[in-house]
Amino acid sequence: MSTSKYAECIRLCIECAQACEHCSDACLSEPNPSKMADCIRTDRDCAQICWDAAVFLSRGSQFSSEICHVCADICKACARECAKHKMNHCQECADCCRRCADACDEMASVAA
Amino acid sequence: MSTSKYAECIRLCIECAQACEHCSDACLSEPNPSKMADCIRTDRDCAQICWDAAVFLSRGSQFSSEICHVCADICKACARECAKHKMNHCQECADCCRRCADACDEMASVAA
Amino acid sequence: MSTSKYAECIRLCIECAQACEHCSDACLSEPNPSKMADCIRTDRDCAQICWDAAVFLSRGSQFSSEICHVCADICKACARECAKHKMNHCQECADCCRRCADACDEMASVAA
Amino acid sequence: MSTSKYAECIRLCIECAQACEHCSDACLSEPNPSKMADCIRTDRDCAQICWDAAVFLSRGSQFSSEICHVCADICKACARECAKHKMNHCQECADCCRRCADACDEMASVAA
Numbered sequence: 001m002s003t004s005k006y007a008e009c010i011r012l013c014i015e016c017a018q019a020c021e022h023c024s025d026a027c028l029s030e031p032n033p034s035k036m037a038d039c040i041r042t043d044r045d046c047a048q049i050c051w052d053a054a055v056f057l058s059r060g061s062q063f064s065s066e067i068c069h070v071c072a073d074i075c076k077a078c079a080r081e082c083a084k085h086k087m088n089h090c091q092e093c094a095d096c097c098r099r100c101a102d103a104c105d106e107m108a109s110v111a112a
Numbered sequence: 113m114s115t116s117k118y119a120e121c122i123r124l125c126i127e128c129a130q131a132c133e134h135c136s137d138a139c140l141s142e143p144n145p146s147k148m149a150d151c152i153r154t155d156r157d158c159a160q161i162c163w164d165a166a167v168f169l170s171r172g173s174q175f176s177s178e179i180c181h182v183c184a185d186i187c188k189a190c191a192r193e194c195a196k197h198k199m200n201h202c203q204e205c206a207d208c209c210r211r212c213a214d215a216c217d218e219m220a221s222v223a224a
Numbered sequence: 225m226s227t228s229k230y231a232e233c234i235r236l237c238i239e240c241a242q243a244c245e246h247c248s249d250a251c252l253s254e255p256n257p258s259k260m261a262d263c264i265r266t267d268r269d270c271a272q273i274c275w276d277a278a279v280f281l282s283r284g285s286q287f288s289s290e291i292c293h294v295c296a297d298i299c300k301a302c303a304r305e306c307a308k309h310k311m312n313h314c315q316e317c318a319d320c321c322r323r324c325a326d327a328c329d330e331m332a333s334v335a336a
Numbered sequence: 337m338s339t340s341k342y343a344e345c346i347r348l349c350i351e352c353a354q355a356c357e358h359c360s361d362a363c364l365s366e367p368n369p370s371k372m373a374d375c376i377r378t379d380r381d382c383a384q385i386c387w388d389a390a391v392f393l394s395r396g397s398q399f400s401s402e403i404c405h406v407c408a409d410i411c412k413a414c415a416r417e418c419a420k421h422k423m424n425h426c427q428e429c430a431d432c433c434r435r436c437a438d439a440c441d442e443m444a445s446v447a448a
Contacts (some may be wrong), residue, residue, distance in 0.1 A: 014350060014390075028149040037140040044156070046236050047396040051387060053277060054350075058357040063301070066294045074287050090305050126238060133282040157397050163275060164388060166238075170245040173381050175413070176407045186399050191329075252373040263366040268380070 006057055009103040013054040016075060016100035021049035023093035039081050044079035050100060069108035075101035118169055121215040127167040128187060128212035132159035139221035151193050158190035164213060178221050184216035233327040234281045240299060240324035241274035247317035263305050263314060270302035274324060289332050296328035345439040351384035352436035359429035375417050380415035386436060394399045401444050408440035444445060
């Protein structure tokens with residue numbers, strides 16, 4: 001795994017974490033946040049695991065592969081949830097989640 | 113600052129963090145979460161700073177005082193917000209926030 | 225999964241996180257921390273995933289099982305590393321890691 | 337506070353967090369990590385508060401100012417500690433800490 005692959009995965013994890021923080025906050029301001037409860041919950045968990053993956057990768061942790069594996073799973077679930085909603089913040093978050101999931105899947109398969 | 117004071121402050125930070133995580137989640141399941149948006153946002157931030165304070169205190173960090181100072185501020189804001197709502201999860205969270213704020217204020221004044 | 229099982233798993237995650245924070249810090253104060261570098265690194269990662277697992281479980285996250293699965297893996301690795309060192313902080317940390325790994329393994333097999 | 341100011345502060349917090357994670361890890365691999373214990377401890381705390389500040393800012397939290405204030409304080413302490421050591425990872429970390437402290441000081445004075 002090259003250094004640039006690490007850097008790119010970290011970048012996508014941080015991008016996804018920020019998209020999830022933003023989407024979660026924006027969902028709370030929607031006219032009917034009741035419909036967005038699952039999206040808010042998934043965003044919240046996805047943001048946290050993406051920040052964590054960025055931390056583990058930044059440290060060069062021996063557990064980077066394990067964290068990226070679970071991060072990819074949660075990103076995929078979050079992408080599925082966000083994709084159900086037509087708002088820009090949800091659609092953009094879904095895109096970030098898919099990109100992050102791809103990078104984390106690759107990292108999980110080769111790291112450590 | 114005695115070891116037992118540290119342990120008690122850590123215990124109250126963790127209790128408060130858990131109450132905020134629970135309150136935030138329960139607010140999302142209320143019939144009209146729109147009215148709870150501010151509570152959800154405050155809970156979310158309060159949970160995070162309380163977990164952080166627990167981490168810094170558990171490490172015996174030299175910055176425990178600074179973290180406890182900001183933790184106390186956010187706990188007080190969260191207590192004020194939660195106290196506005198009559199649901200049990202909000203009232204119980206407000207109580208936990210007040211207890212944690214008191215312990216963190218004391219820690220901030222003597223630690224480091 | 226009963227509420228008390230959740231509460232017990234959260235309690236053991238927090239106990240383990242605190243033991244790892246303490247062990248990591250105590251290792252840095254040993255006469256020859258060079259020998260403790262792997263222990264410090266593993267403690268650091270184990271503390272973080274244990275705090276995370278406590279957060280996800282406190283929220284009743286749908287991803288509790290995934291987080292507990294990776295938490296159990298990292299706890300087992302940390303227990304193996306800590307068990308190599310005769311200092312009390314390492315031996316006590318190894319014990320906490322084993323207890324947390326057992327609880328997380330059980331949670332991973334039944335939650336979600 | 338313009339959106340681009342927020343984005344720049346987030347960027348510098350993340351850059352600093354990563355520099356601290358890297359410096360802490362590199363210090364552990366130095367021939368005499370005993371001399372680096374304070375640097376490792378400060379890096380560890382600085383990394384955490386920088387990640388936190390990035391999270392609060394990404395959410396547009398009402399407590400961004402408070403978090404940035406304490407983040408700036410810890411960054412300055414970490415810059416002072418890192419500046420004592422001639423290794424590249426310490427000198428580069430000190431630079432990142434100073435840049436992050438400046439951005440957080442500005443954010444603390446105007447946000448919220």
